[in-house]
Amino acid sequence: MVVLISGGGSNLRALLDAADSPLYGARIMAVGADNPADGLAHADLFGVPSFVVSPSNFDSREAWAEMLLENVNFFKPDLVVLAGFMRILPAEFVRALSPKLINTHPSLLPNFPGAHAVHDAISAGATETGVTIHVVDEGVDTGPHIAQRSLKILPGESEGELHERIKVVERELLVETVLAIAEKKIDLNQVSKIS
Ligand code: GRF
Numbered sequence: 001m002v003v004l005i006s007g008g009g010s011n012l013r014a015l016l017d018a019a020d021s022p023l024y025g026a027r028i029m030a031v032g033a034d035n036p037a038d039g040l041a042h043a044d045l046f047g048v049p050s051f052v053v054s055p056s057n058f059d060s061r062e063a064w065a066e067m068l069l070e071n072v073n074f075f076k077p078d079l080v081v082l083a084g085f086m087r088i089l090p091a092e093f094v095r096a097l098s099p100k101l102i103n104t105h106p107s108l109l110p111n112f113p114g115a116h117a118v119h120d121a122i123s124a125g126a127t128e129t130g131v132t133i134h135v136v137d138e139g140v141d142t143g144p145h146i147a148q149r150s151l152k153i154l155p156g157e158s159e160g161e162l163h164e165r166i167k168v169v170e171r172e173l174l175v176e177t178v179l180a181i182a183e184k185k186i187d188l189n190q191v192s193k194i195s
Contacts, residue, residue: 001079001178002072004032009039011083011104014171015178016046026182029075032068034087049075055087065093072097079181082136083174086115091138099144099192101136102181104174106166108132108148113141118163127153129162131170133177135192144191147177 003012012031018024031043031050043050051071058064069092072080082103094101107117109132114120121129130150137143149169153162180186 002030002077003081003083004085005039006086007084009042013042018175065090099135099188103136105132105141119159149173
């Protein structure tokens, strides 16, 4: 797989740790980012190649995404994982990889899509939230669900505290889901057809 990140890359790190075991049936061929993200250090540590394609170097979102896609495709991955990749990808990018493009999102979709899912769940007074891993479609966090795991929101919990607890669950679910895809226990074509 190729993993795309924007930030600290704790989900990436969980995948790198898992893939380090010969018993794990998936490998990370490269890590990409839309900025010189801190998480790229994890890739360096594991000797995994990385690339940065920053939108500020391009005239349009489409031109940026085309270059990002070129970098991804260079590695010919079977799967592309958005793990905290905080930019919306244009339809051409999604179509070129679909359904082998998945995203992890810190809420129980369809509740609280978008970049502020944890904040939005607390603001709405929700008592439960969680993680969704889904196939990426052309909308924002609207693609077919592959796996979900829920979590109670504790009274008085801050956004940061809740997000940290979500991320513990998120890392586990991502590692398990990627393995299930690699072992063909989950068929992304089927997931996309069903919904
Ligand atoms: C994750 O919760 C991801 O779902 C969200 O941002 C967070 C990224 O965390 N979109 P990290 O960079 O993997 O630590």
